[in-house]
Amino acid sequence: MKIKLTLRYILMIVLSVIILMASAFMVLTYIENTFQNNDTETPDTFAYNFVDEIKMTDSGEVIISDDGKAALLEENGWIQILNQEGYVTQGFNEPDNPAEHYSPTEITFMHLYSGYEKNYLFNVGKTTDNIEYIVAIPKGSWNRYIFEMDQEMIKKFLFTMFFLAVIVFSLMGFIFSQRIASPVAKVISGVERLSAGDYKTEYKENGLYKRVFASLNHLAGRLKTSEIEREKTKKQREKWISNISHDMKTPLSTIKGYSEVLSDTEYDLSRDEIKKYSEIILAKSVYMEDMIEELRLNEKLMHNGIHLDKKAVNLTVFIKEIVIDISNHPGYSDRKVDFYSDEENLTFSCDKDLMKRAVENLIYNALIHNDSDTKVKISMSEVDRDILIDIKDDGRGMSDEELDKLFNRYYRGTNTKDYKGSGLGMSIAKEVIEAHGGEIEVVSELGKGTHIKIKL
Template sequence: MKWKMTSLFLVPLILMTVAFTFINLAAVIYFSSAEPEKNAFISFFPYEEYTRKFGRFIVFVDDKPQVSPEGKKELSKKRAWIQILNANGTEVYNLNKPEAAPKHYTPGELVHYYRYTASIQDSTLFVSWVTHEDTKWTYILGFHYHTISRYVMSFSPFKMINFWKEVILAVFVLTFLMVITIGYFFGRKLTRPLVEIIGSIQALAQGHYSIKYNIRGLYKDVYKSLNQLADALKASEVQRMRLEKMRDEWVTNLSHDLKTPLASIKGFGEVLADSDYEISPDERRKYADIIVGKTSYMEKLLEDLRLTYQLKNNLLPLQKKEENVVELVREIIIDLLNDPQYGDRAIEFVTNKEHVPLLLDRAYFTRAFTNLIYNAVIHNLPDTRVCVTVTEEAEMVTVLIRDSGKGIAEEEIDKLFTRYYRGTSTNERHQGSGLGMAIAKQIIDAHGGEICVTSKLGEGTAIRVVFLRQKDKKL
């Protein structure tokens, strides 16, 4: 993996090096052959070409050569001087000539001055000729050696070609090795964190969520995101295990509560069906009532299961309209107190307004708060005081149910609204399905409300339900 990622970095770098080398060679060739006006710093022939073309500025007056006004301007611009020689090498015309320049040149002197820069007062000479009426006139252009210089070099073309081949090859090889070396270490520095990141992702995929990565370097944001992802996955795994444990407990309790009434139904049914067993009409009626009661309990349990499934999966459309929360809660308390079993319970109802409107489904809203209030009554001693408060503040409606009962342990509060957490034996006085609190929370969630529980052992429990009108308007 490391070599693969490093090669992905090195291959483009090598290709860029080769391209850069060829571009540089092309640039050197181009600029070395540029015209003088383009400020080339290396020149193989431009000044020779310039000298040959300068002949067009030489004119003849009475068969005597001289420089035209345009030529004089050109020489002034180049800061150059000129001598024109006859066929014998004697000067017949000059312009801006330095004092050291001779008036007569032998062929050998002319070659000497041409070959060596600064032979005549810091000047580099270039020579050409013009023809006028079958007579050749030689002219010398002199440029300051700071402008152009000439150095004579003798070499063997064959050896020169081999030399440059070796130089170019050596430079290319050294450059290539240098690029490979630098690129390798630089690539390793870049790819090492990527390899670590890939390994981290693979570790997360295998379920290792406890690894923490140092937030550093160029990829610090990636490391930070990996830590956040690991925390989220770990929390999700903990939640999954918790839900799986609750599901197992739920199935166990549900199986128990179905098994108990089924055992009763089966037992009393066998008694009724046994022709050898003599029973009185009163006993027969008693056994039949028990069978009907157990069957009704099972029907209610299954109906509650269906309802909690529909609420969980948003399959239950709520028929919402504006209702008075104070009136609904008061009716729930009155119905509870009218039950002979709970008629002597101390339940107090408090509100700051007589009319608190809220958009809700009356039937399911009533069921949710019936479950919550009944829960405060049936799971506490008869002398427990229960206080139900309805308040309206700005855009918030709050229903608070407090009791002075035995309270709930802190570790049990999170399980209070778990489906079938409180399994109720059919032998107990209150025969519920065990889904009441879970259904209550799901109904409140479906209405856009929030529910929270605070409790302390020996001091009682408080359940606060809050509805925001803004959420209702969206619904």
């Protein structure tokens, strides 16, 4: 852009100079024609017009008229008549020791360069009778003729050129500023609109600032998309907070109710009832504790505040134990969960607690959001020094819309009506895996199940 601006500035200067030069030529031509057409007499015109004052008689004698002599005396000039060989045959008002002969070279110089001698300006003329003559006028007298004319011409020329320069540079400056300043004003206006949250305006991507306008349009598009996503996230978060509040309120109500029963002396509770109510209170407390821990972990992951306490772990044994624990869970003991590994010892350095939470979240997600007859298969292998973990199920699957939002914070799928939780499980799992330098990918199709691919 800097080069384009420089080239345009240079072009403006060149055009201005060309216009001024053309204007100067036209003005000089006009002034020259004006002076040539007026009656002002110069040494050249004086010598040329003097031909009318020289006559030849029938006897061959050359005569200078009285008017011619008077004009020469008035200008303090003089004249010499020459023959064909350049010798002076006659003169009038000549100075002391005048030249008596002129060489062809001297006469030629007089023709080409008027005033070639120091004190006089010479002009050569010839009559119709081929009488050649030389008229000489002192330079002082000639200055009186020419200076007045040149002074007037210079005044007119300078004034005209100054006036034209003001017009030309003002016009070119206006055009240049319009081409430069007008787009800048649009850019500033566009930035102000973007800062005010107006992302609807689109600019034509042309001219010197084509790339700038393209960037503005791109930025407006991204901000508009970001604003839409922000509004979606905001609504989703508000809904999530409402759900979390409800989910927290339910166990709290249970804890509060059974605590009131246990603490009320009017109730005569048996030992079994006390144990039962206490177990319910403990289970609800653990549920709330897990949810709060999940919220705390999510906050740390959001602000990159998580610290990984990495240790070498045999992932084969590690994940196998997780699968066994889930299979022994009272709520999932009747579910079909299979585990298979090509290698008995796949070592990986990780934070055991965080990795366990991530893997558990993924497996529980496959169990919770599918029917009880859904089969879940977990397999492990090593390919090119990468550890691959696959979690497959033949359950309900997900739509493209659900798949796009699967790892979004605060998102709960459409098939989670009977499930209570923070909705952060998949998001936490993804961020934990990525924090360990891994990758996670999910492929799903409605009615055919889901396939989670992890590479560590």
